[in-house]
Amino acid sequence: MSTVVETHDHGHHGPAKGLTRWLFTTNHKDIGTLYLWFSFLMLFIGGSMAMVIRAELFQPGLQIVQPEFFNQMTTNHGLIMVFGVIMPAFVGLANWMLPMQIGAPDMALPRLNNLSFWLLPMAFGILISTLFMPEGGPNFGWTFYAPLSTTYAPSTVNFFIFSVHIMGISSILGSINIITTIFNMRAPGMTLMKMPLFVWSWLITAYLLIAVMPVLAGVVTMMLMDINFGTSFFNAAGGGDPVLFQHVFWFFGHPEVYIMILPAFGIVSHIIETFSRKPIFGYSSMVYAMASIAVLSFVVWAHHMFTVGMPLAGELFFMYSTMLIAIPTGVKVFNWIATMFRGSITFETPMLFAIAFVALFTIGGFSGLMLAIVPADFQYHDTYFVVAHFHYVLVPGALFGIISGVYYWLPKWTGNMYDEILGKTHFWLTFFSVNLTFFPMHFVGLAGMPRRYPDYALQFADFNMLISVGAFIFGLTQLLFLFIVIKSIRGGKKARAEVWEGAENLGLEWTIDSPAPYHTFTVQPQVK
Amino acid sequence: MAVFADMSDANMAVGVTEVSKEIFDLHMLIFWVCVWIGVVVFGIMFWSLWKYRKSKGAIAADFDDNFWLEIGWTVAATLILVVIAIPSTTVMVKAYDDAEGEINIMVTGSQWKWHYKYLEDGISFYSNLSTPQEQIDNKMPKGEFYLKEVDQPLVIPINKRIRFLITGNDVIHSWWVPDFAVKQDAIPGFINTAWTNVPTPGIYRGNCTELCGIKHAFMPVVVRAVEQDEYDAFVAERILLAENEKMLTSKDWTAEELFERGESFYQTNCVACHQVNGQGIPPVFPALEGSQIVLNDAPRQIEILMEGVQGAAMASYADYSEVDIAAVITYTRQAWTNGENGDGVIVTPQDIVAYKNKIEL
Numbered sequence: 008m009s010t011v012v013e014t015h016d017h018g019h020h021g022p023a024k025g026l027t028r029w030l031f032t033t034n035h036k037d038i039g040t041l042y043l044w045f046s047f048l049m050l051f052i053g054g055s056m057a058m059v060i061r062a063e064l065f066q067p068g069l070q071i072v073q074p075e076f077f078n079q080m081t082t083n084h085g086l087i088m089v090f091g092v093i094m095p096a097f098v099g100l101a102n103w104m105l106p107m108q109i110g111a112p113d114m115a116l117p118r119l120n121n122l123s124f125w126l127l128p129m130a131f132g133i134l135i136s137t138l139f140m141p142e143g144g145p146n147f148g149w150t151f152y153a154p155l156s157t158t159y160a161p162s163t164v165n166f167f168i169f170s171v172h173i174m175g176i177s178s179i180l181g182s183i184n185i186i187t188t189i190f191n192m193r194a195p196g197m198t199l200m201k202m203p204l205f206v207w208s209w210l211i212t213a214y215l216l217i218a219v220m221p222v223l224a225g226v227v228t229m230m231l232m233d234i235n236f237g238t239s240f241f242n243a244a245g246g247g248d249p250v251l252f253q254h255v256f257w258f259f260g261h262p263e264v265y266i267m268i269l270p271a272f273g274i275v276s277h278i279i280e281t282f283s284r285k286p287i288f289g290y291s292s293m294v295y296a297m298a299s300i301a302v303l304s305f306v307v308w309a310h311h312m313f314t315v316g317m318p319l320a321g322e323l324f325f326m327y328s329t330m331l332i333a334i335p336t337g338v339k340v341f342n343w344i345a346t347m348f349r350g351s352i353t354f355e356t357p358m359l360f361a362i363a364f365v366a367l368f369t370i371g372g373f374s375g376l377m378l379a380i381v382p383a384d385f386q387y388h389d390t391y392f393v394v395a396h397f398h399y400v401l402v403p404g405a406l407f408g409i410i411s412g413v414y415y416w417l418p419k420w421t422g423n424m425y426d427e428i429l430g431k432t433h434f435w436l437t438f439f440s441v442n443l444t445f446f447p448m449h450f451v452g453l454a455g456m457p458r459r460y461p462d463y464a465l466q467f468a469d470f471n472m473l474i475s476v477g478a479f480i481f482g483l484t485q486l487l488f489l490f491i492v493i494k495s496i497r498g499g500k501k502a503r504a505e506v507w508e509g510a511e512n513l514g515l516e517w518t519i520d521s522p523a524p525y526h527t528f529t530v531q532p533q534v535k
Numbered sequence: 536m537a538v539f540a541d542m543s544d545a546n547m548a549v550g551v552t553e554v555s556k557e558i559f560d561l562h563m564l565i566f567w568v569c570v571w572i573g574v575v576v577f578g579i580m581f582w583s584l585w586k587y588r589k590s591k592g593a594i595a596a597d598f599d600d601n602f603w604l605e606i607g608w609t610v611a612a613t614l615i616l617v618v619i620a621i622p623s624t625t626v627m628v629k630a631y632d633d634a635e636g637e638i639n640i641m642v643t644g645s646q647w648k649w650h651y652k653y654l655e656d657g658i659s660f661y662s663n664l665s666t667p668q669e670q671i672d673n674k675m676p677k678g679e680f681y682l683k684e685v686d687q688p689l690v691i692p693i694n695k696r697i698r699f700l701i702t703g704n705d706v707i708h709s710w711w712v713p714d715f716a717v718k719q720d721a722i723p724g725f726i727n728t729a730w731t732n733v734p735t736p737g738i739y740r741g742n743c744t745e746l747c748g749i750k751h752a753f754m755p756v757v758v759r760a761v762e763q764d765e766y767d768a769f770v771a772e773r774i775l776l777a778e779n780e781k782m783l784t785s786k787d788w789t790a791e792e793l794f795e796r797g798e799s800f801y802q803t804n805c806v807a808c809h810q811v812n813g814q815g816i817p818p819v820f821p822a823l824e825g826s827q828i829v830l831n832d833a834p835r836q837i838e839i840l841m842e843g844v845q846g847a848a849m850a851s852y853a854d855y856s857e858v859d860i861a862a863v864i865t866y867t868r869q870a871w872t873n874g875e876n877g878d879g880v881i882v883t884p885q886d887i888v889a890y891k892n893k894i895e896l
Binding site for chain 1: 543544545546547548554557558561562565566569572573576577579580583584587588589590593594595596597598599600601604605608609612613616619620623624626627628630631646670671672673677679680681682683705706707709711713716717718719720722723724725727728741742743744745746747748749750751752753816818819847848
């Protein structure tokens with residue numbers, strides 16, 4: 008992509024001083040920073056919960072926590088990682104990068120942007136506060152199946168419902184903002200099919216969010232009614248249907264899964280083309296693949312429910328539709344590899360994470376294909392095999408996508424290169440421990456260990472110890488990541504405008520000074 | 536494949552039934568398909584990373600699309616999926632057959648135990664975890680079948696088509712026996728079906744696989760498959776036992792007898808929530824020691840045992856015998872300091888019968 012850019016920045020309006028800068032900011036970069044720090048904080052909170060889980064599972068028997076608290080940990084770990092880490096981190100990256108990638112001065116709706124962010128600390132403040140209440144926090148799994156989450160839930164479930172509503176509003180507002188920005192604020196000449204893939208991935212993701220967040224709000228509202236106002240949506244004793252809950256939840260939940268991976272596809276595409284020094288292979292097929300994944304995501308939801316007793320035709324339909332998803336996903340992987348093929352490849356930290364993303368996300372894809380096969384799923388369902396599967400797509404998948412994006416754009420944000428040796432150390436430790444943690448989960452799952460168990464039979468002891476050791480290393484290693492980010496903010500080798508060799512031809516963001524000035528593209532660039 | 540079949544601690548159970556073996560083969564088929572796709576795809580990727588590294592002086596080509604290549608790999612991926620889909624569909628149709636069984640067993644999950652009811656023979660019983668709490672709390676060494684043992688396993692005859700009718704009483708549970716490849720959710724208000732036909736006698740162990748509250752990990756499934764004559768003997772014994780139980784109801788019980796029976800019932804069925812010392816885990820599981828109901832309100836206590844508590848974890852125990860319910864109530868009213876502080880009313884099996892009659896009116 009060749010560009011003509013006005014790089015002047017007059018800087019009349021610097022950031023405000025002190026705390027008000029962050030409270031009242033309408034600047035997309037500030038809000039992006041807030042989102043990213045919030046998500047980082049949540050990563051450590053949700054991660055600590057994972058450490059509690061792994062410490063308890065280190066050996067058979069109950070040592071550290073009782074099952075009641077264990078269930079609160081698994082539930083909140085899931086909720087925080089999904090809604091508090093992966094989603095806000097992608098929104099943070101979108102805030103920072105979308106305007107810069109499409110040549111816009113800011114997001115289309117800056118005040119709404121501020122609101123979207125500040126709703127989040129409220130939502131998670133409410134959620135986490137329930138852990139300190141006498142009855143404890145939500146303990147029914149992040150999928151909160153009724154009636155365990157309604158009739159049999161602690162009364163703090165009402166706080167949980169309120170918190171999910173707030174998160175949902177935040178996501179919907181953020182999505183409206185992103186769609187409006189992309190459609191209205193692209194630089195002249197940037198047609199839809201010239202948009203960077205990260206922008207495309209977010210456009211599709213934002214539509215998914217607007218489509219399914221209201222469904223989530225609906226299902227928690229039905230819970231609220233069942234719990235407090237005597238309705239029986241999910242209560243069989245009142246003529247309701249507990250399976251209805253699962254259908255509605257997964258109609259939200261499956262698109263949600265792709266909400267958590269599509270932006271990573273976008274990020275990784277940019278990184279692979281940058282460090283292969285070769286434009287992305289099959290740009291248009293990449294766009295179509297993401298769009299087909301998004302469309303298919305609405306017709307596969309019941310593959311999470313193969314054991315609820317659907318009719319045979321239903322089981323087969325959802326098996327076939329789920330298998331179809333492997334096609335566009337496969338196409339994306341092939342395209343990434345074709346981009347590397349005959350490139351001129353270097354292995355800086357973002358590239359290492361991106362390569363690991365392609366390899367390990369594909370492994371998660373393989374187990375996903377296996378899980379789609381209904382009869383085999385009878386054996387896999389609700390075991391650690393499923394836990395292994397979704398952690399492979401969410402940790403070395405979504406999270407590696409985010410980490411690679413942070414390394415890739417950090418010099419643009421801070422103006423300083425991160426410490427490459429530390430970055431690579433971070434990568435190798437993370438890569439090693441992530442596999443040590445999640446790969447043996449396939450084995451214990453196949454051998455029959457169900458998920459959400461605070462205690463297990465002796466045959467699973469060895470693998471569980473290994474998994475826990477891996478998890479502790481993984482957890483500690485992320486402190487190194489925090490250190491690297493802070494170090495790069497405080498100083499380091501100065502980054503050039505294009506940061507990476509040849510990147511100035513890859514996107515508008517690389518034509519801006521590093522660090523990016525507080526206001527960018529106050530004069531619209533031209534895209535040819 | 537034989538190598539992997541032996542790795543019982545790291546691979547899917549081959550199982551003993553026709554369906555479970557077919558599912559295992561299907562699993563290994565998909566596994567190898569994935570492995571070979573992985574070998575090819577990762578092979579090309581790592582070879583490219585090695586061959587075209589800049590440090591070796593690679594210069595980037597500038598192609599960025601190839602229409603026929605895109606079509607080619609899309610078609611290839613589709614064909615592989617079709618190859619997998621065909622055997623999957625065949626096995627699925629076979630596994631998912633809800634025709635009536637020669638023996639039909641109602642399986643009911645409740646917090647946190649399984650209830651089995653043989654529809655033809657009319658016998659029924661609960662199946663509770665039998666691993667002692669001390670093993671779970673690491674106060675004594677763990678046994679070989681830690682968390683995979685129950686007081687009364689489900690007993691089925693071999694070489695008979697058994698149909699399971701699976702439902703739930705409170706929250707959703709899921710009944711899983713890996714060796715039969717049977718996993719079905721036990722959902723309140725629904726009756727799901729599953730079937731098996733076990734060719735070899737043996738003890739088969741499984742789990743609850745749907746999160747159902749704090750004791751989710753502590754309600755295993757154990758099935759004993761036996762020869763037909765052994766099964767017949769088992770049924771006869773259970774019928775006799777049920778009759779004896781009925782006779783016990785009309786017997787005159789002393790407080791000591793009730794206390795003793797109640798204590799053992801309490802240890803099996805109540806300690807999970809109300810704890811050995813009767814302190815419960817407030818606020819979710821209330822203490823029984825010092826509770827006003829247990830101290831002074833026997834009628835309400837009977838009602839709670841029979842009906843459960845709406846909106847709380849306390850389930851109905853009405854399926855147990857009148858003797859057991861009377862015994863456990865009497866026990867809790869005498870145990871700990873309750874005997875000294877309460878009204879000391881002794882509840883007899885006849886009281887439970889009277890309650891039942893009153894409700895039916």
